[in-house]
Amino acid sequence: MTDKDGVSPRLSHPATLVDVARAAGVSPMTVSRVVNNSRLVSASTRERVERAMESVGYIPNSIARSLVQKRTGVLALLVSDITHTWFTQLGHEVEGAAAAAGYLLVFGNTDENELTEREYAEKLSSLHVDGVLLAPASRESRETIELLQRRGIPVVLIDREVEGVELDIARGESYTPAIELTDHLIAHGHTRLGIVAGPDHVWTAQERVRGFKAALRRRGLPVPRRYVRHAQLTRSGGAEAARKLLASEDPPSAILAGNSYLAAGIVDVARERGLRIPEDLALVTFDDSEGPSEWAFYSCYEQPARAIGAAALRFLLDRLAGDRSGARRAVLRGDVRLRASCGCLGAAPLQDHRQ
Amino acid sequence: MTDKDGVSPRLSHPATLVDVARAAGVSPMTVSRVVNNSRLVSASTRERVERAMESVGYIPNSIARSLVQKRTGVLALLVSDITHTWFTQLGHEVEGAAAAAGYLLVFGNTDENELTEREYAEKLSSLHVDGVLLAPASRESRETIELLQRRGIPVVLIDREVEGVELDIARGESYTPAIELTDHLIAHGHTRLGIVAGPDHVWTAQERVRGFKAALRRRGLPVPRRYVRHAQLTRSGGAEAARKLLASEDPPSAILAGNSYLAAGIVDVARERGLRIPEDLALVTFDDSEGPSEWAFYSCYEQPARAIGAAALRFLLDRLAGDRSGARRAVLRGDVRLRASCGCLGAAPLQDHRQ
DNA sequence: AAGCCTAATGGTTGCGCTAACAGCAACAAG
DNA sequence: CTTGTTGCTGTTAGCGCAACCATTAGGCTT
Numbered sequence: 114m115t116d117k118d119g120v121s122p123r124l125s126h127p128a129t130l131v132d133v134a135r136a137a138g139v140s141p142m143t144v145s146r147v148v149n150n151s152r153l154v155s156a157s158t159r160e161r162v163e164r165a166m167e168s169v170g171y172i173p174n175s176i177a178r179s180l181v182q183k184r185t186g187v188l189a190l191l192v193s194d195i196t197h198t199w200f201t202q203l204g205h206e207v208e209g210a211a212a213a214a215g216y217l218l219v220f221g222n223t224d225e226n227e228l229t230e231r232e233y234a235e236k237l238s239s240l241h242v243d244g245v246l247l248a249p250a251s252r253e254s255r256e257t258i259e260l261l262q263r264r265g266i267p268v269v270l271i272d273r274e275v276e277g278v279e280l281d282i283a284r285g286e287s288y289t290p291a292i293e294l295t296d297h298l299i300a301h302g303h304t305r306l307g308i309v310a311g312p313d314h315v316w317t318a319q320e321r322v323r324g325f326k327a328a329l330r331r332r333g334l335p336v337p338r339r340y341v342r343h344a345q346l347t348r349s350g351g352a353e354a355a356r357k358l359l360a361s362e363d364p365p366s367a368i369l370a371g372n373s374y375l376a377a378g379i380v381d382v383a384r385e386r387g388l389r390i391p392e393d394l395a396l397v398t399f400d401d402s403e404g405p406s407e408w409a410f411y412s413c414y415e416q417p418a419r420a421i422g423a424a425a426l427r428f429l430l431d432r433l434a435g436d437r438s439g440a441r442r443a444v445l446r447g448d449v450r451l452r453a454s455c456g457c458l459g460a461a462p463l464q465d466h467r468q
Numbered sequence: 469m470t471d472k473d474g475v476s477p478r479l480s481h482p483a484t485l486v487d488v489a490r491a492a493g494v495s496p497m498t499v500s501r502v503v504n505n506s507r508l509v510s511a512s513t514r515e516r517v518e519r520a521m522e523s524v525g526y527i528p529n530s531i532a533r534s535l536v537q538k539r540t541g542v543l544a545l546l547v548s549d550i551t552h553t554w555f556t557q558l559g560h561e562v563e564g565a566a567a568a569a570g571y572l573l574v575f576g577n578t579d580e581n582e583l584t585e586r587e588y589a590e591k592l593s594s595l596h597v598d599g600v601l602l603a604p605a606s607r608e609s610r611e612t613i614e615l616l617q618r619r620g621i622p623v624v625l626i627d628r629e630v631e632g633v634e635l636d637i638a639r640g641e642s643y644t645p646a647i648e649l650t651d652h653l654i655a656h657g658h659t660r661l662g663i664v665a666g667p668d669h670v671w672t673a674q675e676r677v678r679g680f681k682a683a684l685r686r687r688g689l690p691v692p693r694r695y696v697r698h699a700q701l702t703r704s705g706g707a708e709a710a711r712k713l714l715a716s717e718d719p720p721s722a723i724l725a726g727n728s729y730l731a732a733g734i735v736d737v738a739r740e741r742g743l744r745i746p747e748d749l750a751l752v753t754f755d756d757s758e759g760p761s762e763w764a765f766y767s768c769y770e771q772p773a774r775a776i777g778a779a780a781l782r783f784l785l786d787r788l789a790g791d792r793s794g795a796r797r798a799v800l801r802g803d804v805r806l807r808a809s810c811g812c813l814g815a816a817p818l819q820d821h822r823q
Numbered sequence: 824a825a826g827c828c829t830a831a832t833g834g835t836t837g838c839g840c841t842a843a844c845a846g847c848a849a850c851a852a853g
Numbered sequence: 854c855t856t857g858t859t860g861c862t863g864t865t866a867g868c869g870c871a872a873c874c875a876t877t878a879g880g881c882t883t
Contacts (some may be wrong), residue, residue: 127619131871140833145871170618176534177593177869180838184530187574187595196553196560196735196758205551208577213585217591220575222563229567236572239530240542264482277843398515403551487837497861500841508861532839536868828881835874847866852857 128169137165137387148173162403179241188429189219189237192248192271197346197374199401200248203271203422207246216243223250225312225346230257238264244429246422248272251314255382267432269425273316280336281432283425283443285416287317287399291324291369293449294397294414298367299332301395303458307340307365309354309375318343318371321399325369331422340365344375351378359386359394367395376411376454391456412455483524485623492520499765522808534596542576543784544592546585547626548602552701552729554756555603555786557820558626558777565781571598578605580667580701593619599784601777603627624780628671630720635659636787638779638798640771642672642754646679646724647751648804649769653722654687656750656811662695662720664709664730676754680724695720699730706733714741714749722750722810731766731809753809767810769801775787 134141139162146154147162154162165171179185188211192200204220211218219242223230230250234257237245245261247254250269251336253279261268270282298306308325311318322341329336342358344350351370355378358365370376376398380390388394400413424443451457474700478573485503489496494517495775501509502517509517520526545567547555566573574597585605589612592600600616602609603626610633616623625637628700663680666673669721677696684691697713699705706725713720725731731753735745743749755768779798806812 130871131869142833142871143831146832149871155831158831158874172590172594172619174596176531176540176596177838178871179531180535180869181871182841183838186591194552194560195563198551200554201551204575205549205577208550208575211574212588217574217576218597219572220559221565221567221572222560227652233567235527236541239527240540240572241531242530263525347877370586485838496839497841497863498861501862504841510861513861526882529839533841534868535839535870536841538868556840824883826882828879830879831877833874833876836872838870838872840868842867843865846862848859848861849858850857853855 127174128171129174132169133162133165133171136169147434162169183241184243185241186216187219187240188216188240188244188246188426189221189233189242190246191221191223191233193223193250193346193381195220195222195227197372198403199372199418201417202401202403202418206419206422207426210423214426214430223248225250225315227251227253227257230254231260234260237261238266242266244433245329246271246425246429249275249316252276252316252319253314260376267429269429269432271421271425279440281425281428281441283421283428283445285421285445285447287320288324288327290399290414290447290449291321292328294369294412295325295328296332297412297449297451297455298369298395298397299328299334300365303361303365303367303395304334304366305340305365306334306369307342307358308369309342309344309351309358309379310369310371311343311346311375313343315346317399321369321371344371344378346372348374348378348381351375352381353378355379355382359388366393367397370396370398372409373398373400373413376413388455395456396454400450410453412450412452412457413448417445417447420445445466482516482529483526484529485526487524487781488517488520488526491524492517530782538596539598540596540617541571542574542595543596543599543601543781544576544588544597545573545601546576546578546588548578548580548605548701550575550577551757551761552727554727554771557756557758561774561777562781565778569781569785578603580605580670581762582606582608582612585609586615589615592616593621597621599624599788601626601780601784602818606633607671607674608669622784624784624787626776626780630671634795636796637761638776638778638783640800640802641684642675643679645754645769645802645804647683649724649796650680650683650689652767652804652806652810653724653750653752654683654689656722658720658750659689660695660718660720661689661722661724662697662713662715663724663726663736664697664699664706665726666698666701666730668698670701672754674684674726676726685777695774699726699733701727701729703729703733703736706730707736708733710734710737714738714743720746722752725751728753728766728768731768745809749811750811752779755805765808767805767807767812769804772800775800 130141130144133144147159155287161413188202190207208218221233227250238261244267244270254275258268258278270280272284308322310322326336339361342354344414368379370379376396383390383394390396398411398413401418434464485496485499499517502514538780545559545562563573576588582605586635593616599622601624609630613623613633623635625635627639663677665677681691694716697709699709723734726733731751738749739744745751753768755770756773783796
């Protein structure tokens with residue numbers, strides 16, 4: 114059956130179990146056993162079959178296998194925007210761990226859009242992926258989640274809670290660090306504080322605003338409505354919000370940004386207006402630990418993206434292994450890094466973010 | 469069949485064509501026709517079937533469909549490291565366009581490792597993905613490619629050529645821009661020039677070294693071997709190479725870096741040694757247009773990552789649509805951006821990269 | 824020797840879907 | 854009235870694989 118030089122005889126179609134069986138002189142069932150490492154195959158048969166597989170260039174058709182076994186070996190990761198370093202780091206971690214566990218990983222960007230999210234959910238459930246890691250686009254993502262669950266697809270949340278949903282989740286903190294960061298600005302002597310947070314349908318944005326307000330109230334400071342801004346989680350979104358924030362007669366002297374993209378936009382506007390940071394405008398933000406080092410200029414709360422990704426995938430793999438216990442929750446603590454943008458390293462802010 | 473409140477009757481298993489057919493009082497084939505928008509269904513039947521689908525909560529099983537149609541609606545993107553902003557931008561573009569065309573996208577990191585790459589190729593061909601976009605890990609990636617092609621899976625290369633492979637490819641330029649950047653350093657008066665490029669099994673790294681050497685030779689400048697360094701495409705890789713480069717008695721006064729991660733490592737080492745950039749060490753690099761703005765400090769050649777991704781996916785979709793023409797090549801031109809790190813904006817290098 | 828276990832193998836069936844064809848009305852053309 | 858022709862629907866088969874249930878041979882028990 115084999116060519117002289119050991120090259121597979123060219124079949125007009127990709128080799129199937131039946132081709133291998135014919136080449137090895139056994140039944141397809143036996144070949145299937147060899148492929149699946151069943152013990153119920155004698156050593157000699159196994160060897161013969163393996164040679165036959167080699168010779169016809171057999172690669173199992175996992176589509177067919179999936180159809181009968183009802184598992185595909187594919188997981189999915191849905192985030193809002195893979196270009197955000199936080200999600201990129203998380204995605205890298207998840208991809209590596211998934212590959213190590215034998216899974217392929219489908220990536221999807223939801224653009225913080227519920228509709229896109231739901232469309233993805235339908236496609237994924239149609240493809241019968243084995244599990245989904247989801248950074249829910251909105252507090253209203255319950256429908257997406259239920260759609261998947263009705264199909265028996267385990268879902269693990271990432272980064273964001275969803276109201277009324279009790280599910281495995283791996284996330285960082287938002288409320289407490291927002292308080293800490295705000296307190297820090299207050300300790301620097303600021304009394305007019307503003308916040309530029311993400312869209313208000315995003316759980317983390319809400320929580321950060323909530324923490325911000327709580328910190329101010331606790332110190333008896335005012336929380337003017339116009340000092341609280343929601344924006345798209347981009348640099349230009351941050352800039353736009355900052356412009357509105359700084360347009361008032363009595364603009365804030367310190368700002369808490371929801372993430373470093375927003376912070377970058379705020380810095381843009383500050384420069385536009387000739388405001389020095391931190392002298393004229395102090396800035397603190399939320400961040401990831403591996404962002405570009407320009408961000409080393411920002412005083413921030415660092416969220417452990419990789420650890421969150423790893424924890425989430427762990428949860429998912431456990432579910433796939435049959436874990437039926439109640440919803441698990443991993444809330445990973447990050448670190449506050451005090452740097453130049455809040456005024457702590459006021460002496461040398463310009464040197465330190467060069468690299 | 470339907471509950472009073474319109475909620476799907478709970479089936480013990482996900483609804484299939486047969487369930488819908490029963491609910492609608494038609495044959496499964498007719499349901500299939502409705503699902504696939506065949507014109508050969510009367511309006512009244514179509515409506516009845518659609519109601520039935522709704523009522524039992526039918527979602528087509530694309531596994532089963534794939535088995536008979538031999539297409540899965542899944543594409544794959546294999547790159548070396550999704551955390552590199554260049555690939556992230558490209559991936560974002562590809563994901564968006566793939567989703568728009570109705571495809572899901574599997575992401576894989578090869579870590580510039582041929583073995584990982586091949587393992588991915590096997591998994592992907594087992595899953596019968598419809599097509600693969602590949603940034604080949606090495607000049608030797610031919611085997612990976614042939615494995616996929618033998619399975620009839622179209623492959624489009626990204627960013628890097630592979631010796632002896634005639635395939636659709638979308639990439640930027642390396643050789644010519646390397647000459648331009650090197651010439652620019654020479655124009656600044658440098659005569660001792662070094663290069664820190666990626667691993668020498670990576671096509672772009674080779675090309676950049678080739679261009680670098682060609683530029684020097686054309687000007688009659690020496691190309692000492694120790695001035696040519698290959699490194700892992702990371703910041704620490706760049707730092708390590710820079711250390712070796714700057715350790716010699718007569719170190720280069722200007723360096724061409726293979727990308728901005730390497731450049732960042734070089735800057736680290738320069739700072740370590742108290743070298744000012746650009747005064748004591750000039751630096752130019754390859755880059756993407758949306759990298760962190762700290763990179764706005766670097767004089768660089770900007771590669772259009774998104775356009776390359778879009779072109780590559782276009783090629784792939786054309787193949788899937790039946791295009792059988794010869795290998796197509798999109799070589800996208802980027803732009804040279806002269807900024808502070810080469811000495812062109814010597815006056816204000818410290819301000820400009822703050823943001 | 825009869826009964827019974829185990830190891831190794833094969834046969835049949837069906838996962839959910841669609842390609843291919845077959846059937847059957849209704850209606851138009853000759 | 855015959856002969857297509859078109860429009861809709863159903864039947865059959867099979868994609869590649871593994872679950873499930875035979876079947877056989879050989880060894881073991883009693």
